[in-house]
Amino acid sequence: MYISFFLRVFLSSKQAAEQFFQNPQVREFTNVVLNTRERWILSQISISDSPKPSESGYDEYISESNEIFDRDSVDGYLRSELVTVIYSESV
Numbered sequence: 001m002y003i004s005f006f007l008r009v010f011l012s013s014k015q016a017a018e019q020f021f022q023n024p025q026v027r028e029f030t031n032v033v034l035n036t037r038e039r040w041i042l043s044q045i046s047i048s049d050s051p052k053p054s055e056s057g058y059d060e061y062i063s064e065s066n067e068i069f070d071r072d073s074v075d076g077y078l079r080s081e082l083v084t085v086i087y088s089e090s091v
Contacts, residue, residue: 020087024088025087027088031081032082033082036076037078045062
């Protein structure tokens, strides 16, 4: 399955904070994203490792993306909750 649901990160939030900050202020909030089918498919094909239309697996990828939308959408919208973490520090 090609669908990427999680942002790939090289450092955990804690590792990044320890590497770049001494005494950071940490703010965290949720962003709710509502996607129509068209926006959901566009977001999936914009993922860097998703297959391109000329590559094998593309049709399967689109089919799986549509299945996810059909299964999880409510009233024509697929809801995703993204968490944003902001680290800041006065220098």
